[in-house]
Structure formats: C-alpha cells, structure tokens
Amino acid sequence: MNLLENIKESIINMDEEKVREFTKKALENNLKPETIIFEALTPAMDLVGQEYEKGNLFLPEMLMSAESLRGAMDLIQPLLVQSGGIKAGKVVMGTVEGDIHDIGKQIVCLMLEGAGFEVFDLGVDVPAKTFVEKAKQEEADIVGMSAFLSTTALQFSEVIRCLEEANLRDKVKIMIGGAAASDHYAGMIGADGYGSNASVAVKLARELTKRI
C-alpha cells in the first residue's frame, strides 16, 4: 500500500497518530502538500461522508475521522502558508439571531475546514449586520447560516435582505442549514442551497464556489 493509501485508511480508521505518521513519511518522500490534500485527505473524508449519509457511520465516528485530519494538517499547514497556501474558499458561518444552537454549525465548520475551506465562525445568536460586516471584511465566497426553529429561520431572510442592501448579494453564495431549513425553504427565501447534514454541506459549498 502506498503512503497516500495509508493516510486514507488511517483517516477512515479515525487514527490521528497514524495519519500524522504517514503524512510525515509522505512529506519526507517529497510528496507535495497539495497532493496529500487532494489525493488522500479529501477522498478519505468524501468516503467517510458517504458512509455517514448511508447510515453506516454514526456522527461521532465521522467527527473522529475529521479530527484525525489534524494529524496531517498540523504538518501540512505551515508548508502551505510558506507556499502561499491553497484554499477551497472563504465561508462566514453563524447561527442566526435569536437562536443559540451551536453543535450542528460547529460540525459543519469542522468538516468545511477538513475540506480546505477557510471558515470564520461567528458563533450563535448572530445579528444580520454581523454576517454582512464579516462577509465584507473577509471578502467571503459563502455565507452559511443555521437555525433550529421556524421562529428563528425568519432571520435567514433578514440576513439576505441586509446582504442585498450592502450590495454584497451577487458577490456571495448563501447556504442554510439546521432543523428549520429545507431545500424548499432555501428556494423560497432566495438562498443558493441547503445542506441537510455536514457532509452534504461540504458538497454544496464545493458546488457553490464553482459557480462564483
């Protein structure tokens, strides 16, 4: 088995130490960080995401795989910074005003980071203007919002309205998630997509950044 396959298998097995060990060997064997990311880390997490979507993995198992990526990223990140880095895109993420649910959003943030996105997590109970300010400041590609209740999901529209008012709507893609969201709701309020879980959210983010 080659080193890239070893890294993939270690991620699937949620073994951070092995991920670190094989990544170190891969770098010593002059494999490029980009190669490790795109030919080992990303496909491994894609596979883990697919298994989660099929119901073959529990959420904590998917997260342990995602966390095991850190074993590789700790070694790769400094090299990427030196070389100017590669990023899949910038995502400003938060739970909307009036809503204090955190975990779902955190999981999406972790998975997006694992997929190479730069994520700015604004936390929970985030006012619409804070989303707009951060999106403007960071020149975000995507604004991601989460809401758990139908009462708080109304804030999705408020954020979109504020992005339009700030002339940012055509510069960012908007994705929504959480128990109060759906594909239908995303279409109704003018968002660009809905992620039903963290794995789908990563696919959606990749898809949306291609359209920018």
Added chain:
Amino acid sequence: MPVINDILLEIDFEEIGKSLPFLKSERSNCYGKELAQNLVLQIEDNHILEPLASYENLRIIDLVDDKIYLEGGEVITGSLPASLFKSARELVFLVFTLGKELDELEAYYSRNKEIIKSVLLGEMGNYWLHTLSLKVFKIVKEVIETKGLFISNPLAPGFSGFPCEEQGKIFRLANGKNIGMRLTTGFMLYPRNSLSMVTGVSDISFNRADKSICYYCQNSENCQYSHEFSL
C-alpha cells in the same frame, strides 16, 4: 408557583450507553468510548447537572375554535392543544432545565475545537433532558392525582398544530425566570438543555383519543418520540 429542586438524575455510564447508539457500535474505537466515559465522570464529579423545574396551574375559562382562554386573561392558541385539552378544566404549564453548567461545558469544548466532546455532551444532554421530562411529568401527575383529578399527556410547542411562538406564554406562565431560565428573541429556551410543556387536568379520565398526542399530529408516523408519554 411550585418549584421542584430535588430531582435525582442517575449519571450512570451503562444507562447512558444504552441510549447512545454510537457507544454500542463495534466500529467505534476505544478512544471514543473512553472519551464518553471520562465526560460522564467529569459531569458527576463536578456536579454539572442542576435539574430544576417550575410549574403553574391555570383554570380554563373557555375554549373557542383553536383558542383556550385562561384565568388571568392569557390565551393559548393552537389546533393541537384545543383538540387535546377539550375536556380539561385547567392547564398545567411546566418548564424544566438541566442548568447552565452543562451548556457552558459544551460551549467550552466547542470553543476549543474539541467538537467530539461537545457532540457527546449534546447527546448525553438529550438523554438526561428526556429522563428529566419523564420524572417531572411523573411528579406533577402524582400531585394532580392525589387531588382525585386526571392528567393528559403533555404537549410541547413545535408539535404540528402548536406553534413555537406559544413557548413564550408557557415560559412566562410557568415562571421560567424563577429557575434561572430565559427566552431568546426567537422563542428559544436558555439554557439549551431545557424544555417547556403544557398538560391538561380534568375531573374525568381523558378518553382514548385525548390521551394520544400522536392521534392529532401529522408527524406521528415518523416521530421517534411517538407514544413516549402514553399514560
């Protein structure tokens, strides 16, 4: 306004393990199980859970269409409570919480990017909150039944036919502030590990149809909590 502050919640890893499928998975490695076990110990050793409940009974003055008029002028709106409580003479409004410490611990791990711990605490919180809801309901049921009255199944806002906005009324009527809870602008309870409920009280036993929330709910076939509170 009665407050219940002597609720015993068992913090037994074996019991929790039975309700968390992840811990039963053959694939989950030892690290995940050890992590969960250590969290349970941490919660137990530091007395993280602070279960509290508050409730209030109010007499029903009238019931018209989907509105239940109560003594003091408050009106509860929703087709589900109107159907379920049509034979009730009063309503009991309940709020209960596991306390803010569990939220804070979850938030601490979340901030420190220890997401698995945060997720596991969330799952355990769901388990304890569910256990607490059953215990609180049992306590209130016993209080009502000692008066020779009957109690219906409880109902929470967010069920189909009981709008989330009604949570504000339940929170106020049950005096959630009294046990350190607050309500967000989106009608969400804080601490997050909290719930609100309303239940009917009657001179006569609630008939078979009245007993089942699921009978009225459009989501009953898909709901994991279906028939959980059957009397």
